[in-house]
Amino acid sequence: MARSESLGEFRTFDRIAYRNRVMDGLTEAAVALFLLAVALVLPHGVFAAVVCLFPIALIPVLRRARKRWADPRIGYVEPMADKPREILPGIGLFMLVLLAAAIVLALILRGAGGSYSVAQRLHAWEPALAGFGVAGGMWYTASRSGLRRFYAYAVVSGLLGLALAAGSDLGFVAGRRTGLQWYLLAMGLLLAAGGAIVFSRFLRRHPVAHLEENGGQR
Amino acid sequence: MASDNRKGKNVPPLTDLDRVIHEPARLAILVHLYVADRADFLYLMRQTGLTGGNLSSHIAKLETSGYVKVDKSFEGKIPRTTVQLTGPGRSAFENYRQAIVQALAGSGGAGKG
Numbered sequence: 001m002a003r004s005e006s007l008g009e010f011r012t013f014d015r016i017a018y019r020n021r022v023m024d025g026l027t028e029a030a031v032a033l034f035l036l037a038v039a040l041v042l043p044h045g046v047f048a049a050v051v052c053l054f055p056i057a058l059i060p061v062l063r064r065a066r067k068r069w070a071d072p073r074i075g076y077v078e079p080m081a082d083k084p085r086e087i088l089p090g091i092g093l094f095m096l097v098l099l100a101a102a103i104v105l106a107l108i109l110r111g112a113g114g115s116y117s118v119a120q121r122l123h124a125w126e127p128a129l130a131g132f133g134v135a136g137g138m139w140y141t142a143s144r145s146g147l148r149r150f151y152a153y154a155v156v157s158g159l160l161g162l163a164l165a166a167g168s169d170l171g172f173v174a175g176r177r178t179g180l181q182w183y184l185l186a187m188g189l190l191l192a193a194g195g196a197i198v199f200s201r202f203l204r205r206h207p208v209a210h211l212e213e214n215g216g217q218r
Numbered sequence: 219m220a221s222d223n224r225k226g227k228n229v230p231p232l233t234d235l236d237r238v239i240h241e242p243a244r245l246a247i248l249v250h251l252y253v254a255d256r257a258d259f260l261y262l263m264r265q266t267g268l269t270g271g272n273l274s275s276h277i278a279k280l281e282t283s284g285y286v287k288v289d290k291s292f293e294g295k296i297p298r299t300t301v302q303l304t305g306p307g308r309s310a311f312e313n314y315r316q317a318i319v320q321a322l323a324g325s326g327g328a329g330k331g
Contacts, residue, residue: 010249010252010253013249013250013252013253014253016250016265017253017254017257020261028294046241067293071260072260074260074261074264075257075258075259075260075264075265076257076258076260076261076300077250077256077257077258077261077264078254078255078256078257079252079253079254079255080253080254080255081255163247184323209260
């Protein structure tokens with residue numbers, strides 16, 4: 001059981017802390033940046049190496065942005081991190097189930113006809129894998145923070161991934177960009193727009209706290 | 219009546235509760251710190267509803283008892299106070315939680331009889 005789930009009656013307080021951390025809209029903006037950056041480098045050969053560097057580069061940027069805009073308004077709290085040892089098996093299992101589902105689906109479709117190989121089928125179903133991967137993260141954030149917009153992102157991500165995968169497989173998604181690239185671009189733009197709206201509303205609703213009210217400190 | 223007393227024999231009396239933690243404002247601070255790695259002054263103020271002065275004095279009391287660690291730094295010209303629950307603080311809070319649950323369960327059982 002993840003550390004955050006073993007809190008029992010303190011679950012509500014964990015939710016308050018986690019919600020405080022992700023309510024500003026900067027989280028989805030950071031995910032959007034990541035997806036758009038991956039979409040841009042995907043056609044070039046340096047994909048894997050560069051993608052590994054993105055989250056490492058984004059974390060300090062996100063931290064600085066929060067320090068600049070969010071912390072002076074709602075205060076800073078670092079929610080308890082789930083220990084990787086406790087959550088990695090769950091994430092691994094989720095990805096394995098996805099991969100197995102994709103392989104089964106590819107085999108079924110192969111049986112249904114067509115001259116595509118399993119590898120080509122899997123390539124076509126990449127948007128679904130990416131969509132469900134992002135959906136898993138969004139679902140976790142939603143369930144821990146109680147913020148319903150993350151459930152919406154999760155559902156949209158899953159559906160968009162599935163639709164683009166089916167479109168790629170059936171040959172509707174053609175041209176210069178692959179289904180995965182379309183997914184990354186569409187989801188990235190959606191999250192960027194969502195993040196921008198939430199962030200501007202956050203700034204309006206939470207003015208910077210006056211220091212006199214805080215006893216001169218933050 | 220005698221059976222009620224026997225029933226409560228293994229229940230810690232409420233008078234034995236940790237009085238540093240038992241104070242409502244400090245309890246509120248500790249609950250919020252228990253679920254977080256650390257939090258700053260503004261967050262605790264917003265969540266507990268305490269005034270700046272009140273929060274300062276309760277944090278000082280908790281720090282004196284060794285239950286929290288306070289880090290003071292400056293961000294530009296603005297002082298920033300970050301508070302973190304210590305190991306002994308976490309243990310004390312867990313003991314308190316256990317004691318009060320047991321005590322209330324004991325008194326509830328006695329009341330029903």
